[in-house]
Amino acid sequence: MTKKVDLLDEMPELQEAVDAVCEEAPSDARRRQIRAHARELVRALQHPGHPHGVGDDLADIFDPESLKAYEKLALEGELRDRGEKRPTSEATAMVRSGVMALLQRELASRFTTCASSRSSPARSRSTWPGASSCAKAW
Numbered sequence: 001m002t003k004k005v006d007l008l009d010e011m012p013e014l015q016e017a018v019d020a021v022c023e024e025a026p027s028d029a030r031r032r033q034i035r036a037h038a039r040e041l042v043r044a045l046q047h048p049g050h051p052h053g054v055g056d057d058l059a060d061i062f063d064p065e066s067l068k069a070y071e072k073l074a075l076e077g078e079l080r081d082r083g084e085k086r087p088t089s090e091a092t093a094m095v096r097s098g099v100m101a102l103l104q105r106e107l108a109s110r111f112t113t114c115a116s117s118r119s120s121p122a123r124s125r126s127t128w129p130g131a132s133s134c135a136k137a138w
Contacts, residue, residue, distance in 0.1 A: 006039070041061075044073050049073055050066075
């Protein structure tokens with residue numbers, strides 16, 4: 001029996017953020033939700049209806065417009081990996097939004113820490129989307 005490839009393996013930086021957020025999760029159920037929605041995000045990035053792909057910069061992927069495109073595809077049921085395509089529930093949408101906020105916060109904190117240790121900017125964006133006002137420039 002072959003092991004199913006984990007979609008998160010395609011995005012090591014996202015996988016690291018997911019692992020960090022899962023370490024702080026209060027329960028196994030919450031960890032499953034975090035991983036499930038992160039994988040759903042990867043499926044969105046593979047979907048032709050999403051403006052970004054798995055090779056794009058995480059700052060672009062977590063940009064508000066990009067997240068809106070992901071949430072739209074997810075709400076329509078386009079990203080389901082089991083069963084028929086059908087719209088997701090409001091409760092699922094709320095969990096999805098919360099998971100994206102947790103991942104965005106984790107990635108922003110990594111960016112801020114990383115950026116403060118650099119002497120010159122290495123990226124083209126000015127700040128991480130959703131980062132606090134103290135975020136460093138890239």
